[in-house]
Amino acid sequence: MPGFLRRLFAPRWQHHDAQVRRLAVDKLDPSHPNQRQALERLCLDGDPDVRRKALERIEAPDTLLRLLGEQPYNPELHRRLIDVLTGKTGGVELSRRLALLESIDDRGLLSAVAMQGDNQQLRLAALARLSAEEDLILQACENGIAAVRHAAAARVSSEIGLQQLAQKARRDRQVMRQARERLNRLKADAASLTAERENRKALLDKLEAHGRAPWEPLYAGRYRHLTREWESMPGLPDASQERRYQDACQRCRKVISDHEAREHAHAQADRRRELATEARESLLEALEESLAGLPRGDLLTEQDIASLRSQKLLLANRWQTLSDLHVTDEALRQRYDAVLADYDRVLTAWERLVTQVPEIEAALSERDAERLAASVDACQWPDTLPPTPLLARARYKLAGEKNTDGDLDARLERFAADLGQLEQLLDRGAFKGASRLHQSLRHRAESLPADRLRPHRATLKRLGARLAELRDWRGFVAGPKREQLCQAIDRLAEESSLTDVELDRQHRQLVRDWKMLGDAAANRQLSEQFRAASDRIHERLAPWRDRLNAERIRNLEARTALCEQLEELLEAPAANADPDALRRIRDHAREEWRRHSPVPRDQSEAIGRRFGRIRYALQGLIDQRAREVADTKRVLVNEARALLERQLPAAARAEEAKMLQQRWRDLGRAPRGEEQTLWREFREICDQIFAVREAQRDDRSQRARQRLEAMQALIDRLDAWQPSRHADSTTLEQALDEAAALEPLPSGRRTEGMRRRWSGIVRARRERLNRLAVAEEIQHWQAYRPLLDAHLKADARLIEQGTVENVAADDHLSLPEDMRTAHQQRNAVRLSPPSEADVAEQLARLRVHLSLLAMGRVSQHDEPLRLAIQVERLNEGLSRELDRAEEVRIVLRNLLATGPVSPDQWAREVGEFDALLTRLTHLPPP
Incomplete structure (x- = not known):
């Protein structure tokens, strides 16, 4: 469709x-x-x-x-x-x-x-x-x-x-x-949230600064105080603040844990030192008891000397090992030297006797009394030691009597006492001591009368049976143990996977276990088997021992060099040596000493004693310097206390306290317990000084806030005030005086804003007052207009009719002096009037000048006049700066004095003059 x-x-x-x-x-x-x-x-x-x-x-x-x-x-x-x-x-x-x-x-x-x-x-x-x-x-x-x-x-x-x-x-x-x-x-x-955030930020800054600070006695307490203050704050922190808090707490806890670890290490070192001292004392006591027990015996055998040598060797080795780790106490070292001196006297006497044994035996066999006496005298055997069996027999021969031990009753009492001691040893299971004492008792029993010894023979026989039973039991236990040790050392000799160090350690342990068995279940075949396996191990370890000996020689050289360095330091220590630096040297020397270990065994004791003496002297120097530091710090505490009581400004007192704190830090540490006590006292005094300063700062801050509030009120009052006449300028001057009295104001953004606002308000009020002054001048000019009109009429009659007349001022018009002078000049100028062009130029200059004052600009054809007027204003302003009201008054005064003015000229200019004057009377908005 x-x-x-x-x-x-x-x-x-x-x-x-x-x-x-x-x-x-x-x-x-x-x-x-x-x-x-x-x-x-x-x-x-x-x-x-x-x-x-x-x-x-x-x-x-x-x-x-x-x-x-x-x-x-x-x-x-x-x-x-x-x-x-x-x-x-x-x-x-x-x-x-x-x-x-x-x-x-x-x-x-x-x-x-x-x-x-x-x-x-x-x-x-x-x-x-x-x-x-x-x-x-x-x-x-x-x-x-x-x-x-x-x-x-x-x-x-x-x-x-x-x-x-x-x-x-x-x-x-x-x-x-x-x-x-x-x-x-x-x-x-x-505002509360901001204040809370600022408080948290300030607390975080303190906590972070505390985390960066080194440890001091009040470190942990101050940290707990800061954490409690953080937890007591209202509200919740943000993520960044919480993260900063956790990081700062972690740093503080690390400082505390590090200090606790150091304290624990010091405590462990002290405990190890105490254990070392106890071990030294026990070893010394054992050797001292052995040396003290020698005079109590009747005879001194070779077994006694061998036992004494083994004890001395154990003491020397253990003493050197402990001395490598810890400094020996001087009193303990003196005991050690005394024991070694006693041991050396005993061993020297024994060695002299050993050299004379052939002579004594020959003299006894030949029955040569003179030779025997000379040999006995050559032994120089100490009176404090019991004689040996050979020496006792020689003395018996020389004395010609059987009883050479003195009083028989004393010998019997000593014999009975030794029987009691033998029973105690058997009760404790001390086989070695009991065996040695039993042998001594048997020898002494042969030299005592049988009738006097009869009450003790049963006891001696019973104790001898117990000793034999103990010997059999030890043999029953030691037999399988010896077989196990032989099998173990054979396996160790065939073991090829072990390192040389581990092989030597296990070999030494097996040898120690073998020696601990003593003569229990002694078997020549097992002994030879054990010795052969031990010799194979020695041959296998020979290269390692050579390397170890070379290393020991190097360690000995390093230890000797270390001792020489420390001795040089101790010979001429610095007068102001810092104890902390000396402590560091001591600790470093100890570490170096431990690192250069082991050393040759025959020289370890001597170098150990040398290092021990050096460490003792170094510790004495450290203690001396620490005591000097403690005395100096006590003086600083007294100075701080005196500073607290002095009448000084809080800021100056705080600065001096800071200088004292710096001197305190430069001194180093006093002895451990004394350092904490002095620091706590010094810190409390400094806290009081700084608390006074903070209180004054708070007062100044309060006064500053009050000045700010007063300044704010003054600004608000001046902002609300609007002057209505020029005479009100006194109010502005009073406000300026009040503002000057409030200075200085605290710095900050608020103060800067207030200053800008104050400057703007003062500038606006000054501008209004200047405008009011100009308006008042123009109002006064309006009162003079009838006089000006009279002069204009007189000028007109002069120009038109040629008639010169003077203008009289009204009686009710009170002219100021400058205006009266201008009025007289206007009358006088009509007697010899200038040309009309000069009058026109003068009127134009006055108009241009008034236009500059009113609008700040002129037309293009008046530009030359503007330049000339500005030059004149600059020249006049060199001596004194004129305000706008004075310039307007000068222009109006000159306008009154300028003449004669024709009606045409005035008609051309009057409108512009009136417009400019009207413009000048306009006031700025309030």
């Missing part, structure tokens, strides 16, 4: 003419489905009138909402929905409209319903669907129902929104008041 036919037969609501479509709306029935669809199509029509007409026929809000979804930017559809939902039209029930609001998200629609709804519940429901803060502010300010306004205001939470509410909610004072209260609370909370 052709297009015109389709248009001809098409429905009228589809007509291309909007007027026809609008008329067709009235003929469509909404109850008929097809026509209803047509109405819905027309609701979305391109013509606003057609849309409006079609929307008036649809009252179902569901349909309107569906159409809104198809065309969201349809203003007529919005208005229709607003009318239906607010109850203006449509007659939709309230419950239905409330249910529809739950599905609406359009802000404009919801805002309109909340603003125009016919029911409070409807408005509150629409308000609940709004979330944008600007919509809530609009409802809180403009809604006609108080409950809706309050509900909207209660949901505004931002600071900007509350500020807008406090400014715009003039319709409801309660909303305005609540907004201001909430805004103040918000600001207070923000």
Whole structure:
């Protein structure tokens, strides 16, 4: 079908003419489905009138909402929905409209319903669907129902929104008041949060600085105080602050743990030193007891000397090992030297006797008394030692009597006492001591009378049986043990996987275990087997021992060099040697000594004694310097106490306290217990000094805050003040004096802002006062205008008629001196009038000058005059700067003195002069 036919037969609501479509709306029935669809199509029509007409026929809000979804930017559809939902039209029930609001998200629609709804519940429901803060502010300010306004205001939470509410909610004072209260609370909370954040930041700075500080006696207590202060702070820290806190705490705990570890190490070192001292004392006591027991015996045998040698060798080896690790006490070292001296005397006497044994035996066999006496005298046997059997026999021969031991009763008493000691040794199971004492008793029993010895023989026999039983038991136990040791050393000799060090250690342990068995279950075959295996191990370890000996020689050289260095240090110590540096030298020397170990055995004792003496002397130097440091620190404590009592400014006192603290740090440490006591006392005094300074700082801060508040009040007062006359300049000068009295203000952003505001206010008030001064001058000029008019009339008569006349000032007009002088000059100038061109030039200069004062600019043809006037103003300003009022007065005075002026000239200039004077009287806005 052709297009015109389709248009001809098409429905009228589809007509291309909007007027026809609008008329067709009235003929469509909404109850008929097809026509209803047509109405819905027309609701979305391109013509606003057609849309409006079609929307008036649809009252179902569901349909309107569906159409809104198809065309969201349809203003007529919005208005229709607003009318239906607010109850203006449509007659939709309230419950239905409330249910529809739950599905609406359009802000404009919801805002309109909340603003125009016919029911409070409807408005509150629409308000609940709004979330944008600007919509809530609009409802809180403009809604006609108080409950809706309050509900909207209660949901505004931002600071900007509350500020807008406090400014715009003039319709409801309660909303305005609540907004201001909430805004103040918000600001207070923000200020509190800022203060809390600053406090946390300051505390974190202190904690981090504490974590970087070295340990001191009050370190742990200060750390606990800072952590308790952190935990007592209100609120919760942010993630960065919590991370900084944990890091700082970890550093502080590390410092504390390191110090505790050092203290524990010192305690362990002290404990090891005590154990070493106890071991030395026990070894010394054992050798001292052996040496002291020698004089109590009747005879000194080779077994006694062998036992004494083994004890001395054990003491020397153990003493050297302990001396390599710990310094020996001087008293203990003196005991050690005394024991060694006693041992050397005994051993020397024994060696002299050994050299004379062949001579004594030969003399006894030959019965040569003279030779025997010479040999006995050559032995120089000490009287404090019992004789050997050979020496006793020789003395017997020389004396010619059997009893050479002195009184028989004393010998019997000593014999009985030794029997009791033998029984005690057997009770303890001390086989070696008991065997040696039993042998001595048997020898002595042979030299005592049988009748006197009869009461003790039964006891000696019984104890001998017990000793034999103990010997058999040891042999029963030691036999299998010897076999095990032989098998173990054979396996060790064949073992090839062990290192030389481990092989030597196990070999030494087996040899020690073998020697500990003594003569129990002794067997020649097992002894030879054990010795052969031991020799094979010695051959195998020979290269390693050679390397070890070379290393020991190098260690000995290093230890000797270390001793020489320390001796040089001790020979000429510095007068101000730092005890901490000396302690470091001591510890380093100890580490070096331990590192260069072992050394050759025959020289270890001598070099150990040398190093021990050096360490003792070094420790004495350290103690001496530490005592000197302690004395100096006591002087510093007294100086700090005197400084606390001196009448000085707190800042100067604090600076001197800092200097004392620096001197304290430079001194080094006093002895351990004394250092902590002195530091605690010194720290308490310094804390008091700094507390006074902080209190004064707080006072200064309080006074500074008071000055700031006073300055703020002065600024507000001057800002509210507007001068009305030039005489009010005294008020401004008084305000400037008050501001000068409040100086100096504390530095900061607030102070800078206040200074800028104060400068702007003072500049504005000075400008207003200057304008008022100018206006007052112009007002005074207006009072002089009748006099000027009289002069103009006199000038006109002079020009027109040639008549010269003087103008007299009115009596009621009080002319100032400069104006009176100008008035007289005007009268005088008519007697010899200048040319009209000169008068015109003078008037032009005055006009240009006044124009510069009023507008700051002139026309192009007056530019030369402007330059000349500015040069004159600069020259006049060299001596004294003129303000604008004075310049205006000078111009007006010169205007009064300039003449004669013709009416034409005045007519040309008067309008410009009046306009400029009117412009100068304009005041700036308050």
